[in-house]
Amino acid sequence: MQLFNPSAQSQLVEQAIEEKLAVLAQAFLHENLSTTDIDFEHLMERFSDSELPRAPFEFEQYFPSLAEDIVTHAVHTSSPRFIGHMTSALPYFVRPLAKLVTALNQNAVKVETAKSLSPCERQSLGRMHRLIYQYSTDFYKQHIHNHQSTLGILVSGGTVANITALWCARNNALGARGKFAGVEQEGLSAALSFYGYKGATIIGSNLMHYSFDKAADLLGIGSQNLIKIPVDDRNHIDLKLLHQAVLHCQSQRKLILAIIGIAGTTDAGGIDPLHDIASIARSAKTHFHVDAAWGDPLLFSRQHRHKLAGIEQADSVTIDGHKQMYLPMGIVMVFFRNPHLAKAIEKSASYTIRNGSLDLGKRSLEGSRPGMALFLHAALNLIGVEGYEFLIDEGLRKTQYMAERIRTMPEFELIAKPDINLLVYQYIPEPFRERATHKQLIKSDYCVISRFNERLQKVQRQVGRTFISRTVKSIRHFDQEVTIVALRAVLANPLTSETDIDAVLDDQLQIAARLEIETSLEGPVRVV
Amino acid sequence: MQLFNPSAQSQLVEQAIEEKLAVLAQAFLHENLSTTDIDFEHLMERFSDSELPRAPFEFEQYFPSLAEDIVTHAVHTSSPRFIGHMTSALPYFVRPLAKLVTALNQNAVKVETAKSLSPCERQSLGRMHRLIYQYSTDFYKQHIHNHQSTLGILVSGGTVANITALWCARNNALGARGKFAGVEQEGLSAALSFYGYKGATIIGSNLMHYSFDKAADLLGIGSQNLIKIPVDDRNHIDLKLLHQAVLHCQSQRKLILAIIGIAGTTDAGGIDPLHDIASIARSAKTHFHVDAAWGDPLLFSRQHRHKLAGIEQADSVTIDGHKQMYLPMGIVMVFFRNPHLAKAIEKSASYTIRNGSLDLGKRSLEGSRPGMALFLHAALNLIGVEGYEFLIDEGLRKTQYMAERIRTMPEFELIAKPDINLLVYQYIPEPFRERATHKQLIKSDYCVISRFNERLQKVQRQVGRTFISRTVKSIRHFDQEVTIVALRAVLANPLTSETDIDAVLDDQLQIAARLEIETSLEGPVRVV
Incomplete structure (x- = not known):
């Protein structure tokens, strides 16, 4: 007691x-260590x-x-030398706020348990909606507190956001008509057969986040029907192949549930040509979803917002608060261009969520959830557009610095020119450098180099002084696809300085030198 | 900066x-006010x-x-006189812990961003699994940190927990076989047709939480195929009708994805006969899921745990941490009897979740999520089995007190004998009391009384001194079903004393008296 x-x-x-x-x-x-x-x-x-x-x-x-x-x-995700994942240092006001959120212990599902938090959440979502879609003040006056309208939904994670967007897309595409009560009521098999489709698909690049595999599975589409289009060497979806895929689905009488555009791929930060994808989606009369979990905050930057041109044509957009909005884990937003789209997933219950109310849980995958809107509300006020602009510009500037450093060092090779603030590169062990410089590596060299990079990353992680993650990339080698293991840096932590970047690369050089000696003692590295 | x-x-x-x-x-x-x-x-x-x-x-x-x-x-969800929803006062250690969780800012999705939190989460889930299933120490030694095993998944809300359980059930029932790659890969239509089913269903009582409507919709089953079986006057599923529904589905060649048992209905706290449902599910060879979001912590109480007999036969169980485990919003668990069941939803990604790793995100609907396991770990240690037992016993004792008070007051009528610590009752306006006592109310009386109760609850909420929620119940009136609006009390706040309970009832009497005068001035209440 x-x-x-x-x-x-x-x-x-x-x-x-x-x-x-x-x-x-x-x-x-x-603590400066990563772990x-x-x-x-x-x-x-x-x-x-x-x-x-x-x-x-x-x-x-x-x-x-x-x-x-x-x-x-624990892992020092806020350390300036932990630059391998999308977690970063947070502004200090979030820590006292976390205590306040827990003290208030509101349940955002309904007004009866989150009175002031309900309009607060709707306002914060409305403001972010405006950042993307830039509608008029009148538009927002009409919709921001209208219980018929849903400008956005606050959820706990990016996966739930992407699932929610595709759920809305599915239920809208296969809605009630005549005697048919809609996919929501009658299920997917009945819906596809009523509308005369032979299956359903979702199309995006092969760099889609794995949450889309979950969405395709959960929604009953099947992950085989998540069509993954190859990308070019900038990590952008191949538009010609996308167009072909659309035509193919249509000729097969397959419903295209949605076309996905990525604004910042998780593995390398590539931004798809959103404007072009929007056109293709429009002529295919399908839902256009943009996964801007990572990249959306570029909209705050006058210098960089042009990179997201076309996002305002998206039917839905995902943004992760816990990434480049510098909020704690557990705050993600999904937005809808059409304020009535989310009606397709509306549910009610007699003891809690009521029709006609402003209860936030009426149109959302999640039920009970904490009053995380408070963090968003505070950050928009305490960081402001100018603060976010500074943070974004700095991250991209430091990425250019790191990319330059890598270009000048013979030990490293950059894998792709970065769109934003993710860098993918490889360490090239000494015996391969000459050939790498002259682009004379053969396929088996890539295997050895990849195994070396994987080992380098694991040792670096275990030693714990600094941290870089790793990923698997497909690159073109003459006419072949080669799969390589690469190092992956994420430059979003405001505390990371040029000195820290140098320290991370130096740490890798040191560890790599030791590994090269060990390897040469063991004899030539064999490919398994 | x-x-x-x-x-x-x-x-x-x-x-x-x-x-x-x-x-x-x-x-x-x-603050003692509710709002x-x-x-x-x-x-x-x-x-x-x-x-x-x-x-x-x-x-x-x-x-x-x-x-x-x-x-x-904001709403004073911790006020001792806010006894209308499942939010309560929290132990004080959660507030400083919330700050620590935010300072650590771990991402529980993978070991690289949540090193110590990963085994900490697995241990806490293992301990809770043992509370339900009571397997041997050896069993837990084998599974608790085995990357092949998933004893439970920590999620952000009860809805995600229930969806996750049914997702596992669906993917297991319609898995890969021969040339068929399984529902996960090929989608629901293909799976049902491969297995020769004419649709799929989920069966539970009509008091299932509305998250099951969401699950049926999301998973492509269709909410029409969520079969809702009537309950008896104790709010327990009618076993005979359940059995008939199972036979009917089988005769129609409909796959029964899962049968749901409820351990604590949201509206009135009824606990289904879990043991009997388990037998029916077993003979139908279907997944048995228990939604124990509210009721599971009764297992901590020697006095009350018998009410959940049969839960140990469930294939999966949902427990809300933010309800009777007195944790902040955002901590819910789903458990699996078979540690390999959740393999049916496994996903991986090259840049993050890897096969063979202990990454918690491998088998979960959610991706990035905060290190909420810290709250669970702390609570199990700082409250302990004995602390939880005390809290549960006290909640049920106070419910009996309130039920007794209501029974002795002519102004109120109890709607059903409570199984646990939820009470559903009605205020009976003066003109109806005589007839109510003699069970002579007619159907139109119930309409008027319901409207009065709805108004009473709304005024009480608006005045903000105390809070009780309301729900809609079906009751039997001779041979007819009558739908009534009732008041709903949730007795879980450790701070709520007998004096507070009296104060809440007195507040209702005062407001009701005023409303009765207003009503009589307006003339007879009309049924619309």
Whole structure:
């Protein structure tokens, strides 16, 4: 009971916990390492007891395991030298806000449990909608608080956002007509046969995020029917092949549920030609969804927003708050050009979500969810358009710096010219450098180089001083497709300086030199 | 940039923000009201500007709107007199922990961004799995950290949990066989036709949570094929009708994807006869899913765990952390009896989720998500089995108190004997009391009484001193089904005392008395 009571005494205890955890958090945030070098097997052993604790521990008893087992061996996603994934340092106001959000403990599903949070969420989504679609003030006056309209939905992750967009697309394409009650009611088999389709497809480039595989599976389309179009050497979808795929589906009487444009591929940051895809989608009369989870905040930048030209023609757009909007994990948005599109997924329940109400849960995949809108609302006010513009411009500037460094170093090779702030490159072991410079590598060389890069990344991760991720890319080698393992840098952390970038590359050089010696001692690397 | 830097100076600013917000949060938590009586139209006006702020605001400039527009008019879900929804006061350690979780900003999708959090999450899920299934220590030693095994998945909400369970069920029932690549690959139409089914269904009582409508829609089943079986007057599924429905589906060659048992219906807390449903599911060779979002923590109580007998036979179980486990919003679990069941939804991606790894995102609907496991880990240690047992027993004891109070008051009538800690009742306006006592109400009386109760609940909510929700129930009136609007109390807040319960009922009496006078001045209430 004492755990729940907001009495003066328990407030003191809460404060004591607060202070201990604040010290822990600050120490964590100051750390430059990307992670400790503990062996993962050892770490797992610390979490192996499967019995539930019977009697509760006092906080003092629990604290050491929290500090030593969990916090110490967490990943320093905010470290300026952790530049391998899309997590970054966060603005400091999010930490006190997190406590406030938890103290308020609103449930955003309905007005009865999230009164002020409901219009707050709708306003923040409306403002972001305007960033994309730039409709008039009157448009927003009409729709922002209209219970018939859904400008956007706040969800907990990018996958749910993409699924939601395609769910709306599916239910709209196969809606009720005459005696047919629609796919929502009658199911997918009945809907396809009523409309005379022989299956349904979703089309995008082969760099689509894996959430689209989940969406195709969940929605009953089947992941074989997620058509993945090859990309060019800039990681952009091949428009000619896209067009052919559309014609092929039509000739096969397959419903094209949606065409996907990517504004910032997860693996290399490529931005599809959105304007051209929009035209193709329009003439095919299909839904155009843009996955701008990573790239959308470029719209804040006068210098870079032109890269997203065409996004305003999208029927739906996904944006991850926890990426380049610098919000904590768990805040993602999906937007709709047509404020009535999301009616296709509307549900209600007698004890909670009511027709005609402003309940946010009426049109959303998720039900109960926290009042994360507060973070979005605060960030839009405390960072503002100018703050976001600065952050985006800086990230792209530092990417150019890193790309230049890589170009000048014989040890590295850039795989593709970056569209935005992701870089994909390879370390070239010494014996291959001469041939690499003269573009004379043969296919088996790529295998050896790839295995070396994979090992380099794993050792770098294990040592924990700095962090770069890795990915698998297809490149063209004469007339063949070659699959390579490459290193992948994400330049979004505002704390990352040129010095940090140099340090990451130096760390890789050091580790690679050691690996090269080990390898030469072991004899020639064999391809398995 | 200053917003991100962990410098001494910005640490001071963060601390200043922290203190201001802490004062705000404490004042909020001390408030006994359920909410302010502001007019909702006025509140919406405060959030009507659709322009993004260009220049960032200083925190001091932003603070007043945060305090006055948002926090002041949020709902006091932790108030001891807010006993209408499933949100409650939280133990105080969750607030400092929320800050720590945000400071760590781990991404639970993979080990590279959530090193210690990954085994921590698996351990916490393993412990909860053991609470349900009670397998041996050896079983857990074998599976808890085995990358082939999935004992449970941590998700952000109950809807995603239920969808995930049914997604696994669907993909297992319609898996790959011979030349057929399975529903995951080929889609639902192809799968049903390969297996020779004429459609698919999900069966449960008509009190299933509305997330099952979403699941049936999303998964391509169609919500018409979500078969809703009537319940008895205890809100339990009618087993005879369930059995008939199973036979009917079989005779129609419809695949029964899953049979649902509810352990705590959302509207009234009824617990289905799980053991009997398990037998029916077993003989129909179908997946048995238990939605124990609300009721599962009864397993912590020696006194009440027998009510869930049969849950250990479920193929999958949903538990909401944010309900009777007293965790913040955004923590829900789904468990699997068979540690390999979730392989049916496995996905991988070259840049992130890898086969053979312990990456938690391999088998989950969601991708990137926060390190919420920390809350679960902490709560299991700091509350413990004994703490949860106390909380559950107290909630049920207070429910009995409130039920007794209602039984002794002529103004109220209990609608059903409660299984656990939800109560559904009605206020009976004076002119109907005599007839109600003698069970002589006629159908039109119920209409008038329902309208009165709806109005009572709305006024009570608007006045904001106390809060009870409302629901729509079907009751039997002689041989007819009558639909009524009833009041709904949820007794889970540890801070709610007998005095608070009395205060809530008194508040309703006061408001009802005023409404009765208004009504009599207006003339007889008409049924519309």
